[in-house]
Amino acid sequence: MVRYALIGYGKVAALHAKALTQAKDSTLVAVYGRSMEKALQFAKTWNILAYTDIKTMIEEAKVDAVVITTPHPLHKEHSLAALHSGAHVLVEKPMALTVDDCDVMIETAKKEKKLLGVISQRRWYPSSQRIRNAIDSGKLGIPMLGQVTMLGWRDEAYYQSDPWRGSWELEGGGVLINQAPHQLDLLHWYLGPVKEVYAQWDNVNHPYIEVEDSAVATVRFASGAMASILVSNSQKPGIYAKVHIHGSSAYSAGVQTDGGAMFIAGRSGILEPPYNDIWTIAGEEHLLAQWKEEDTAFFSTIDATTYFFRLQEEDFTQAILTGSSPVSTGEEGRETVKLIEGMYRSQREGKPIQYNT
Numbered sequence: 001m002v003r004y005a006l007i008g009y010g011k012v013a014a015l016h017a018k019a020l021t022q023a024k025d026s027t028l029v030a031v032y033g034r035s036m037e038k039a040l041q042f043a044k045t046w047n048i049l050a051y052t053d054i055k056t057m058i059e060e061a062k063v064d065a066v067v068i069t070t071p072h073p074l075h076k077e078h079s080l081a082a083l084h085s086g087a088h089v090l091v092e093k094p095m096a097l098t099v100d101d102c103d104v105m106i107e108t109a110k111k112e113k114k115l116l117g118v119i120s121q122r123r124w125y126p127s128s129q130r131i132r133n134a135i136d137s138g139k140l141g142i143p144m145l146g147q148v149t150m151l152g153w154r155d156e157a158y159y160q161s162d163p164w165r166g167s168w169e170l171e172g173g174g175v176l177i178n179q180a181p182h183q184l185d186l187l188h189w190y191l192g193p194v195k196e197v198y199a200q201w202d203n204v205n206h207p208y209i210e211v212e213d214s215a216v217a218t219v220r221f222a223s224g225a226m227a228s229i230l231v232s233n234s235q236k237p238g239i240y241a242k243v244h245i246h247g248s249s250a251y252s253a254g255v256q257t258d259g260g261a262m263f264i265a266g267r268s269g270i271l272e273p274p275y276n277d278i279w280t281i282a283g284e285e286h287l288l289a290q291w292k293e294e295d296t297a298f299f300s301t302i303d304a305t306t307y308f309f310r311l312q313e314e315d316f317t318q319a320i321l322t323g324s325s326p327v328s329t330g331e332e333g334r335e336t337v338k339l340i341e342g343m344y345r346s347q348r349e350g351k352p353i354q355y356n357t
Helices: 011-022 036-046 054-060 072-084 099-112 126-136 156-160 181-191 287-299 304-322 330-349
Strands: 002-007 026-032 049-051 065-068 088-091 116-118 143-151 194-202 214-221 226-232 240-247 252-259 275-279
Touching (some): 002 011, 026 036, 026 054, 088 099, 099 116, 116 304, 126 287, 181 214
Parallel strands (some): 002 026, 026 049, 088 116, 143 226
């Protein structure tokens, strides 16, 4: 059994706690937080130990791995503390706020001979997996064009639900750093490393926050592929989030990862099942309706707020036990941060942002 601890006791931490208690070959043993009172309250719910020091927790509770669920600006600090204390690290998205921070985390994990992974549970959606398999089997030819469209909504109550939300200093950004990473992760999972980003962003209708609620971008990948990105939290009550891939074979595949009002950890459920909304591969067009029916039926049998977390945590556990690499590594998480950092920098510097790797 891999002994897990949580770093952070907020809304999404409860979902990870539930997932870990159900995951194969895993057991949840402890939680860390700055407030002992809150840590004890969380620990009592899950029958685990509470700590206010990461090193002490890892040593005393014999922790093998941690899942980090604290606010984004703390991800680097908490990851390094856990790695230096001897634990593998699975960190919530986004991995960190900058590529430089990601590089430090990756190098530290290598030095400490520990695994570093990043939460990206939408990779485990059956509809997302089909696109990955179509790329790997050559059915799309070379993936050359991508689209991310995320039209969601966040109200004032959401931003007031935690003191760190909507602040450049405490959250690190808005829709790009918080809501969009899942779709951006899928985009580079399908198209590869990012080479160049040109973007614009703004606050359309959230005057009570400092950060952006909408952004657009054009991206060039190292493979030569291109993509367009439109992400926003300004469409009440939320419309959808989609990722589409178009290949050199002239065939296309897509996934609607989210539909309707977007999921908010601790406040709402996942309203609509993810499904493939485009599939033009010759001889397989008829599967679109069949897959949607199957995925809808499957969705009704699971708790979607935790099921895919569990699948990723089981993947991470098996990587620890077997010495293999998890599906979503620190390097993969870095690519998402490259996209986000590039989009922020592009508007601030008034030019496309280029990366060598």
